[in-house]
Amino acid sequence: MNLYEQQTANRRKTWLIMLAFIGFLLFLGAGFDALYIGEAGGFVPVGSLLALTVGSVSSAMSYFAGDRAVLLATAAKPVEELAATATDDEKLKLQRLSNVVDEMAIAAGIPRPRVYVVPDADPNAFATGRGPGKSSIAVTRGLLDALDRDELQGVVAHEMSHIRNLDVRLMTIVAALVGTAALLSEWARRGMMSGGGSRRRSSRDRDGDGGGGAAGLIFFAIWAIAIVIAPFVVQALAMMVSRKREYLADASGAELTRNPMGLARALEKIESAVAPTQSINRGSAHLCIADPLGRSVNLKEGFWSDLFASHPPMTARIAALKDMAFQGRT
Amino acid sequence: MMIIIFVAVVALLVFWIIGSYNRLVGMRNQVLNGWRQIDVQLKRRHDLIPNLVNSVRGSMDFERDTLTAVMDARAKALTATGPADAAQKEGQLTQALGRLIAVAENYPTLKSNDSVRTLMEELTGTENKVGFARQFYNDIVTKFNTAQQVFPTNLFAAAFGFKPAELFEITDAAERDAPVVDLSRR
Numbered sequence: 001m002n003l004y005e006q007q008t009a010n011r012r013k014t015w016l017i018m019l020a021f022i023g024f025l026l027f028l029g030a031g032f033d034a035l036y037i038g039e040a041g042g043f044v045p046v047g048s049l050l051a052l053t054v055g056s057v058s059s060a061m062s063y064f065a066g067d068r069a070v071l072l073a074t075a076a077k078p079v080e081e082l083a084a085t086a087t088d089d090e091k092l093k094l095q096r097l098s099n100v101v102d103e104m105a106i107a108a109g110i111p112r113p114r115v116y117v118v119p120d121a122d123p124n125a126f127a128t129g130r131g132p133g134k135s136s137i138a139v140t141r142g143l144l145d146a147l148d149r150d151e152l153q154g155v156v157a158h159e160m161s162h163i164r165n166l167d168v169r170l171m172t173i174v175a176a177l178v179g180t181a182a183l184l185s186e187w188a189r190r191g192m193m194s195g196g197g198s199r200r201r202s203s204r205d206r207d208g209d210g211g212g213g214a215a216g217l218i219f220f221a222i223w224a225i226a227i228v229i230a231p232f233v234v235q236a237l238a239m240m241v242s243r244k245r246e247y248l249a250d251a252s253g254a255e256l257t258r259n260p261m262g263l264a265r266a267l268e269k270i271e272s273a274v275a276p277t278q279s280i281n282r283g284s285a286h287l288c289i290a291d292p293l294g295r296s297v298n299l300k301e302g303f304w305s306d307l308f309a310s311h312p313p314m315t316a317r318i319a320a321l322k323d324m325a326f327q328g329r330t
Numbered sequence: 331m332m333i334i335i336f337v338a339v340v341a342l343l344v345f346w347i348i349g350s351y352n353r354l355v356g357m358r359n360q361v362l363n364g365w366r367q368i369d370v371q372l373k374r375r376h377d378l379i380p381n382l383v384n385s386v387r388g389s390m391d392f393e394r395d396t397l398t399a400v401m402d403a404r405a406k407a408l409t410a411t412g413p414a415d416a417a418q419k420e421g422q423l424t425q426a427l428g429r430l431i432a433v434a435e436n437y438p439t440l441k442s443n444d445s446v447r448t449l450m451e452e453l454t455g456t457e458n459k460v461g462f463a464r465q466f467y468n469d470i471v472t473k474f475n476t477a478q479q480v481f482p483t484n485l486f487a488a489a490f491g492f493k494p495a496e497l498f499e500i501t502d503a504a505e506r507d508a509p510v511v512d513l514s515r516r
Contacts, residue, residue, distance in 0.1 A: 088444045092451060099455030106367060107462035109470075149454070258465070 006248060010166040014173055021177045024230060025055040028184055031223035034216070055180050062176035067128040067136055070175075070287065074279050076116035076138045093144050100153050101137060104160040107256040113137050113163060117144065122277040123270045126287040127159035127168050135163045140277065146269050154263025157253035158289055165252065167245045171287060178231065185227040242286035243312050250317055254324050264321035271314045290314065350483050354492050357474040361495045364467035365413060368498060371459040372407070372420060378456060379404050379427075382449045386430075389440050396433050400426040413467075413496040424457065464498045471495045 025048075032047030062069070083094045098115055105112040113129065116138035123143040129135025137159045139152075147155065162168050254260035270290045277292035285292055291311045383397050390397065403423040410416035431450065440446050475494045478487040 092444075092447055095448065096451055096455075099451065099458075103455065103458045103462050106371070106459050107466060109364075109466045153458075256462075 006165045006252075010170050014166075014170050017170075017174060017177065021055070021059070021181070022052070024181065025051045025184070027223075027226065028188060028230075031219070031227075032188065034219065051184060055184060058180045058183060059173075059176045062179050063130070063172055066172040066176055067130070067134075070126075070128045071116055071136060071138060074118045074120075074138065076118045079115040079117055082117055096149060097139065097144060097152065097156075100149065100156050101160075104153065104156045104256055107157070108160045108164045110160070110164050113160075115139075117141060118279055120277055120279040121145075122292070123147065123273050124277045124280065124292055125155050125159055125289045126280070127162045128172065128287055129163065129168045130172055131166055131169045132163055135168050137163075140279075142273065143270070146273065147266050150257075150259060150262035151266035151269065153257050154253060154259065154266045155289055157256040158249050158263060159253075160256060161249040161252040162245065165245075165248065167249065168287075171242065171245075182231040185230045188227045239286060246312050246317065247320065250321060251324070254321060260321040260324040264318050264325065267314060267318050267321070271318075286311075347486065350486075351490060354474075354477060354483075354487065354490070357470065357477060358492065358495075360470050361467070361474050364463070364470050365498075368413075368416075368460065368463040368467055371456060371463050372416070375423070375453075375456045375460060376404055376408060378449070378452055382430075382446075382453060385443075385446055385449060386434060386437075386440055389437050389443075390434065393433055396426075396430050400430050402426075413498045417464075417498045420460070424460070427453065427457065468497050468499075471497050 029048030029051030032051070079094050079098050083091055083098075086094060094117070097117070101115050102112060110132035113127070114136040116136055118124075118138050118140045120140040121142040123140060123146045125137070125139040125143055127135060127137045137156065139155065143152070143155065162171075250263060253263055257263070267290070277288070280288060280292040288311075379400060383400060387397060400423070403419070403426040407416070407419040407423045410419045431453070434440050434446075434450070477483060478492050478494060
């Protein structure tokens with residue numbers, strides 16, 4: 001896949017996911033309408049409209065605030081702010097990071113993203129934002145300390161590719177939708193628990209129609225199950241999207257630096273640091289260059305890993321990069 | 331009926347030419363922008379060199395030749411016009427700087443000096459930026475030139491005043507295998 005195919009694929013996926021999400025919102029609302037409003041006789045789909053409005057507004061808000069929220073949650077600081085108070089040795093490292101980001105932005109031909117440092121001793125890095133010109137790259141303190149210039153360049157190139165390929169946009173949208181889905185299904189579940197009893201009583205009072213009740217019950221059951229599993233489905237979707245992106249970002253990162261071994265060595269160092277990255281939580285795991293949680297599900301490939309792992313196995317990624325370096329030499 | 335078909339074909343042709351023309355204009359602007367990127371980095375490099383030479387001069391007194399070579403190459407590079415000429419002169423400057431960095435490696439007092447280390451990092455960064463800007467520029471120039479030369483765009487590209495852009499190429503064979511020196515590597 002070349003750059004334009006990747007961008008097109010990401011744009012298409014973005015639309016598909018958004019359509020599926022609108023479908024989910026309508027389903028959620030329609031169920032609510034059928035259960036609470038429809039039987040009362042009036043036909044104003046309050047539930048559908050409410051779900052659609054709340055869902056859209058909440059998603060849009062998390063989409064536009066998503067990168068800031070992630071950076072805030074990880075306590076990331078802008079590199080310029082840190083450099084102002086750093087010691088000489090620190091300053092050199094920060095300057096190096098800033099230079100490397102400049103270099104990779106030039107190589108990728110996109111505006112320079114903002115650069116942040118996360119105060120965490122475990123080496124890791126992530127990119128977030130809404131596409132070129134509206135994105136940020138964050139690396140941990142530990143990454144700055146552990147990697148040399150070439151390795152740092154490899155990692156930054158990987159993150160830069162995520163931005164250029166519009167992966168960050170897709171990921172920010174997915175994250176926003178996951179949050180909204182969780183919120184709405186939580187509301188619906190609470191609504192069910194508090195309102196379920198009274199509804200059953202009132203419907204029995206009103207009509208003794210057994211057939212309609214059974215069909216309604218089945219619909220209600222499906223609806224209830226859908227609400228409970230929705231957040232997991234969306235999460236699995238995010239993971240599946242994320243895994244494929246990592247290989248592509250490795251490859252296009254190597255294309256930017258023309259030095260696959262830099263990233264390969266960086267990944268080896270990142271992997272050998274076994275401690276989980278404390279300051280990055282589960283919600284933003286799929287943004288990182290390596291799984292910050294150190295879960296064993298990321299070690300192998302297969303059906304379950306496809307569903308739940310955010311990253312392909314590190315050994316496979318390193319092998320692919322070394323292969324690239326070998327091909328480049330011959 | 332014939333007239334309708336004829337008009338339709340002509341209309342299609344006109345639309346296609348407009349589309350191709352606009353695409354070429356877009357690419358030409360990208361090329362110009364790519365060149366400006368290189369230019370910015372080359373200027374940065376020119377501004378950095380006097381500082382660097384001044385700060386290492388004291389410790390490297392007997393390497394006067396290396397330092398003069400850098401300053402001479404810089405003076406020449408300042409007079410360059412157009413990508414091909416600049417590529418050649420800047421190539422010599424890159425070479426001279428590479429030698430300076432390699433020689434500076436042998437002076438422990440320089441390597442432990444913070445301001446020199448900062449300057450060296452800036453220089454390494456700028457060298458890389460020049461390299462990556464060149465890589466990006468050459469990629470889009472190649473795309474732009476190919477788009478002009480393929481059939482059937484080549485039939486009208488020249489008539490609209492499109493010219494193949496110059497690559498920013500290293501012409502000097504010696505520069506091609508100039509050592510890549512990276513001070514930050516331990």
